[in-house]
Amino acid sequence: MGLGSPHPTTMTPAQFRNFIWTWYRKNGRHDLTWRHTDEPWHIFVSEVMLQQTQVSRVADIWPQFIRRFPTPRALATAPLREVLAAWRGMGYNRRAAYLQRAARIIEAEHGGRVPADIERLQALPGIGRNTAGSILAFAFDRPAVFIETNIRRTYLHHFFPGKTDVPDSAVAAWVARTLPKKDFRKWYWALMDYGSAALAGVPNPNRRARVYAIQAKFAGSRRELRGKIVQALLDGGGSAPAIRARVQTLLQGRKISARVFDATLAALLAEGLIHRRGGRIAIRS
Known part of the structure; x- marks a missing residue:
């Protein structure tokens, strides 16, 4: 063969x-940095990052992220704005919010230690069965199947x-x-x-594979627009029209319809990544 x-x-x-x-x-x-640690939290973070991001990008961002948030407590107590800023370049910002929520649960319910149990891992936000299995294998050297x-x-x-x-x-x-x-x-x-x-x-x-699906193009996708909205808000809050103008600049002149922008903004608001107070939209504090 x-x-x-x-x-x-x-x-x-x-x-x-x-x-x-x-x-x-x-x-x-x-040579991959996260393969040279047996600290469960550091490995937990790397596995969440690797879910939907290329290894080369994780290799660039993971060391800085771990320096800023070396423990679950450090991430759990940080403002979401700081977490998203440290996550910048990774894509799928929702994972950063899930990771912070997971850190809070680890801190509150597991004494600040990553649980070494498949069911408890799967109960954490953003952790499915395969990611839970990978954490068991890599953080604890367990014979998990994933x-x-x-x-x-x-x-x-x-x-x-x-x-x-x-x-x-x-x-x-x-x-x-x-x-x-x-x-x-x-x-x-x-x-x-x-x-x-x-x-x-x-x-x-x-x-x-039965699960195989062709990934949609990133350019022009809702996923790209979500990322640009978060990027614009990391530079400061503002009204919806002001944020849309910033996003338009980040998209280098590519047009977005008001309907698509409003729907994407509404989804981010519903997920709790951002909030609206009066007419001002900002990253959730």
């Missing part, structure tokens, strides 16, 4: 583990050749079947690095 691997249909779990470990020792991304895009790519390539509409439950069964006896943290690093780097040159196996 190329890449120096045995044919996928003949690979046993032991052969697969040996192949991935060998590849990782030579080619793994051993899937992310590069792990899915790896298993689809090696264990589901030619198959389409593959459910994540089938992928997860192979993840569980091939788990090593120890070093779960490093094992998942190896799987992700392999899926990202070694399979970059093959047709994307994730297209054969």
Whole structure:
């Protein structure tokens, strides 16, 4: 099947583990900063950041964010404006608000310690089952079973050749079947690095997953507009027309309709990221 691997249909779990470990020792991304800490909170933050952001961008922003918010308490007690400013460039600002809410729960209900329990992790804002599993594996070296895009790519390539509409439950069964006896943290690093780097040159196996969806273009999307509104408000509050004018400048002249702007603003207000007092809109304090 190329890449120096045995044919996928003949690979046993032991052969697969040996192949991935060998590849990782030579080619793994051993330089990533968050892989050099075992502090659960720092790893928790990195996993939230990595949910929907490229590794290279997280590598730039995570160290600064951790310096500013080294503990759940530091993040829990910070003004949201400071949190969003530190998050700038990450995208999906809602994750920053969820992360702060999670920090407050960790501080109030878990004594300031990230819980090492799948159900308690999933109860935190913005943490789904796969992110909870990744936190268990990376922060606590537990044998949790979870899937992310590069792990899915790896298993689809090696264990589901030619198959389409593959459910994540089938992928997860192979993840569980091939788990090593120890070093779960490093094992998942190896799987992700392999899926990202070694399979970059093959047709994307994730297209054969049941969950696969083509991501909409960022330029001109509601997601871009949400980010620009938050960016404009980080420079100071103002009336809706004033904020729209700032956003228009940030979009470098690209026009936005009043209807789309008002709907996006209303969504941010409903989520609690921003608030309106009188005629003035600002980041929630």
